[in-house]
Amino acid sequence: MxxxxxxxxxxxxxxxxxxxxxxxxxxxxxxxxxxxxxxxxxxxxxxxxxxxxxxxxxxxxxxxxxxxxxxxxxxxxxxxxxxxxxxxxxxxxxxxxxxxxxxxxxxxxxxxxxxxxxxxxxxxxxxxxxxxxxxxxxxxxxxxEYGFLIEPISNIEKAIEHALATRSAFEWTPESAFVLGNGPLGLLAVAVLTQDAPMYDQFERGYCLGRRDRPDPTIEIIERLGATYVDSRETPVSAFKAAHEPADLIVEATGYAAHPFEAITALAPNGVAALLGIPDDWTIDLDAGRLHRELVLENKALVGSVNSNIPQFERARDSLTRMxxxxxxxxxxxxxxxxxxxxxxxxxxxxxxxxxxxxxx
Amino acid sequence: MxxxxxxxxxxxxxxxxxxxxxxxxxxxxxxxxxxxxxxxxxxxxxxxxxxxxxxxxxxxxxxxxxxxxxxxxxxxxxxxxxxxxxxxxxxxxxxxxxxxxxxxxxxxxxxxxxxxxxxxxxxxxxxxxxxxxxxxxxxxxxxxEYGFLIEPISNIEKAIEHALATRSAFEWTPESAFVLGNGPLGLLAVAVLTQDAPMYDQFERGYCLGRRDRPDPTIEIIERLGATYVDSRETPVSAFKAAHEPADLIVEATGYAAHPFEAITALAPNGVAALLGIPDDWTIDLDAGRLHRELVLENKALVGSVNSNIPQFERARDSLTRMxxxxxxxxxxxxxxxxxxxxxxxxxxxxxxxxxxxxxx
Incomplete structure (x- = not known):
């Protein structure tokens, strides 16, 4: 064959x-x-x-x-x-x-x-x-036609499921979600988070990070899904909070090694960042003290997630139905x-x- | 007065x-x-x-x-x-x-x-x-005499509760816990984790990091509680996994800014580090790419935790009873x-x- x-x-x-x-x-x-x-x-x-x-x-x-x-x-x-x-x-x-x-x-x-x-x-x-x-x-x-998208969507479903689990020890009332990355995985994450379904309805405002000039089809998709495009060249992740609002949930889909750490600052108190990217080694200067302190004093979490299982594929199938x-x-x-x-x-x-x-x- | x-x-x-x-x-x-x-x-x-x-x-x-x-x-x-x-x-x-x-x-x-x-x-x-x-x-x-310890214990109870919550989306079977710090909070964390109670019985092997020479009363306490003392001068957190075993749960009680990031490497796959310390700013070189990749490919989590609420005080009271x-x-x-x-x-x-x-x- x-x-x-x-x-x-x-x-x-x-x-x-x-x-x-x-x-x-x-x-x-x-x-x-x-x-x-x-x-x-x-x-x-x-x-x-x-x-x-x-x-x-x-x-x-x-x-x-x-x-x-x-x-x-x-x-x-x-x-x-x-x-x-x-x-x-x-x-x-x-x-x-x-x-x-x-x-x-x-x-x-x-x-x-x-x-x-x-x-x-x-x-x-x-x-x-x-x-x-x-x-x-x-x-x-x-x-x-589009069922092949269930696998990448299932990875997003798992990452969000694990992120929500990190916040299950208290009453979390998130409103804003910020997706890092306007590649296919990022755009699918925006579509997952903006769908009309109980698990995702709590996210009233969505944002998506990219680095493209308008006019651009990914920016059009982001905005048509009801989310706000964030140009990382004007508003890097570390400046997101001041430019927009602190994010309750961040979904990292760039594989850019600095993003998990910049995400800590972009998060709202009690927020969580779900990480999906797989970068190569890259040593950078980080204010470890500030990041550590912010994680603790604001009850923040970072959670990595890879692959997915059958229930997550089934949830992805349901999400795809609603896209x-x-x-x-x-x-x-x-x-x-x-x-x-x-x-x-x-x-x-x-x-x-x-x-x-x-x-x- | x-x-x-x-x-x-x-x-x-x-x-x-x-x-x-x-x-x-x-x-x-x-x-x-x-x-x-x-x-x-x-x-x-x-x-x-x-x-x-x-x-x-x-x-x-x-x-x-x-x-x-x-x-x-x-x-x-x-x-x-x-x-x-x-x-x-x-x-x-x-x-x-x-x-x-x-x-x-x-x-x-x-x-x-x-x-x-x-x-x-x-x-x-x-x-x-x-x-x-x-x-x-x-x-x-x-x-x-010792009831004043309930407040610090309650902070540990909360941190562990939130850490366990991060692992609640799957069947987690932890065995090893590694406490960073042999100050009072670290020693109380070892006592919490080694107590005979259902929530903590899953942790069969405990470790505690310090930087003191024997003979030392904190080392004696750690060992009498049934845990293993880890001298950070011989075995830094980044070398813990190779020297002992990967840790399913890490409880950071040092306030040392590098520890949350070194902890990522010391964790077992699917492990979680609970952070309690509050460091000052401190910029260091970190291999952000490797840390990001390890978090994702091994489904690891970091969770910060501050303060505590009434149920956590009540659990601390129960833990104190068992110490x-x-x-x-x-x-x-x-x-x-x-x-x-x-x-x-x-x-x-x-x-x-x-x-x-x-x-x-």
Whole structure:
């Protein structure tokens, strides 16, 4: 079958034939529809994140997928059901472990999981994917086009869930949310936070940080979602509070190493910053004393969050249902066929979210 | 009545006569038994923290008190009942506010409270104290000697409660706790974490950081409580994980500005550091990229915590009940009469916890 891969030693993607997936006794065979491209894929290609499957000279890329059940293979799923796969799997030779047993592979420490398309396992950018039914989330037929967004949304759902948990020991009455980053993950976070649903209704005012000049499609999206665009060149995170208001919740989706620490100052008393970015090493001068003091005297919290589990995928599916069609149409700026994957991965002029389409329903 | 004060312009404490407290219609009159001295008192004296009551040229010090009800003044309390006062009160002219109304003054932002003995209000180092019954926690008669420790313990209870809350969105199975600091607050944190009670039983192994040579009474206390002493000169926080084990919970009680950031590295995956210290400004080089990445990829959290509320005082009372008598005897190294307050505040040779005794039951 056709697949999009990174080959050892290469610095760009390859489109090639790979063996069809081996369908194990527990596996469902899924025909791939669409697979999104995100920053992690670029890190995998660049070698700063992830790693090849054991014994392989290449890795199939991709972890944001939607597909259709081709062969349920005895599972409860029906042929033709649309599904979104989760990303983490138990290590190949380790069987399972407590984190997977309790449905929280997202909390498994390094070494006790592999991640499809990221570390130690092939991804979803191939015509077919085999995976156990327990790692597949059924989604409505109407999700063929945009269901691949459920995986990145699920990471936001988890980060916000964990952020809210940090504030669960007291009566928190947040009003403002500030998303750092106007890339696809940041824009999805704005869409999650501005949706009309009980968990998010408390956030009455939303802000989103970027560094682009108007006119710009991401600024238009931010404003059409009802949030306020914050240009980091005029208003850096450290100046946000004075320029706008202290933020009760901050969602960091830039991977910019200074942002978690600048966020401490931008937070309102009792506020929390949820961190999603994965930066490289970068040593900077920080007023550790002031940050430490602000965290304590104002009861603030920082919480890191990676990956996501089935309930978070299900919440992401619900959030996606509530996202306006215009938003999804504006967000997904490029749809490429597999043969054009090299162009898709190079697509950065005015691109927001790019997706490879293997098939349609 | 006699009181221990800091006078504007002075750099040390004064023992002087002050007017008896005005007993308002809602106030209970309390005869003070003992008031502990802590680092915050020294910060108030030094001027780096807190502030004088409006219109006053002096401030009565002290916020760790135990007393006995002298006049219940129509409240449900009985004359002779031992009580511990909480610290925060509504601003003098602001009436009350939502934080006080819901019993969470500890979560009130700066400006919406005063703190007795710290900022904007007289403390408890005087023969009598007047305060509403809602700010008094009844304690058993056996607490006359050590009940003043309930206030600092309550701050630890709150910090741990908030730290556990940050981990409530998943199944956390902590085993190890690492307390930074072998001052009184650090030692009390070790005693809280090593007690035989359901909330703390999950922490099977305790560690406590200090920088003292053996033989040393704090090291003896740490080890007698069943914890492991960690000498920061041999094993800095950043080297703790390699030397011992990653810590599931860290409780920072040093006020050393680098510790929250070094703690990120010392934490186990899914771990949390609760911060209690209040440092001055101090700019240092930090590998912000690595810290940010570790927070995210290992689902770690930092949570600051200040002050405490009534349920946390009540939990502190329960924890104090479970602390061994030898520990309290070893912890409280100095009992001074009010006239000797200047010596009490200067008592730092081999002193662990110092207390001013105004009266006995």
């Amino acid at each position: 056709k697949a999009v891969t990174i080959e050892q030693g290469d610095t760009g993607v390859t489109v090639r034939e790979v063996p069809d997936p081996v369908v194990g006794p527990e596996d469902v065979l899924v025909r791939t529809l669409r697979v999104g491209i995100d920053g992690t894929d670029h890190e995998v290609i660049g070698g700063s994140h992830g790693g090849y499957p054991a014994g392989e000279t290449y890795q199939i890329l991709g972890h944001e997928a939607i597909g259709v059940v081709e062969d349920p293979n005895g599972s409860d799923l029906q042929q033709g059901q649309l599904v979104v796969p989760t990303v983490r799997r138990p290590p190949p030779d380790g069987g399972t472990n407590a984190y997977f047993d309790r449905g929280e592979p997202d909390m498994a420490p390094d070494g006790s999981y592999v991640e499809r398309g990221i570390v130690g396992a092939h991804g979803f950018m191939s015509e077919y994917v085999a995976t156990p039914a327990e790692f597949l989330v059924p989604v409505p037929d109407s999700f063929a 306006p069609e215009w938003f999804l149409d504006e967000l997904v700026t490029g749809v490429f066929e597999p043969a054009a994957a090299p162009e898709a991965f190079a697509d950065d002029t005015d691109a927001i979210k790019t997706v490879i389409e293997f098939d349609t329903v | 006699k009181a221990v004060t800091i006078e504007q312009g002075d750099t040390g404490v004064t023992v002087r006569e002050v007017p008896d407290p005005v007993v308002g219609p809602e106030d209970v009159l309390v005869r003070t038994l003992r008031v502990g001295i802590d680092g915050t008192d020294h910060e108030v004296i030094g001027g780096s923290h807190g502030g004088y009551p409006a219109g006053e040229t002096y401030q009565i010090l002290g916020h760790e008190a135990i007393g006995v009800v002298e006049d219940p003044n129509g409240s449900d309390l009985q004359q002779g009942q031992l009580v511990v006062p909480t610290v925060r009160r509504p601003p003098p002219d602001g009436g009350t506010n939502a934080y006080f109304d819901r019993g969470e003054p500890d979560m009130a932002p700066d400006g919406s409270y005063v703190e007795r003995g710290i900022v904007g209000a007289h403390g408890f180092m005087s023969e009598y104290v007047a305060t509403p019954a809602e700010f008094l926690v009844p304690v058993p008669d056996s607490f006359a 061994p008598e030898w520990f309290l005897d070893e912890l409280v190294t100095g009992v001074f009469e009010p006239a000797a307050a200047p010596e009490a505040f200067a008592d730092d040779t081999d002193a662990i916890k110092t207390v001013i005794e105004f009266d006995t039951v």
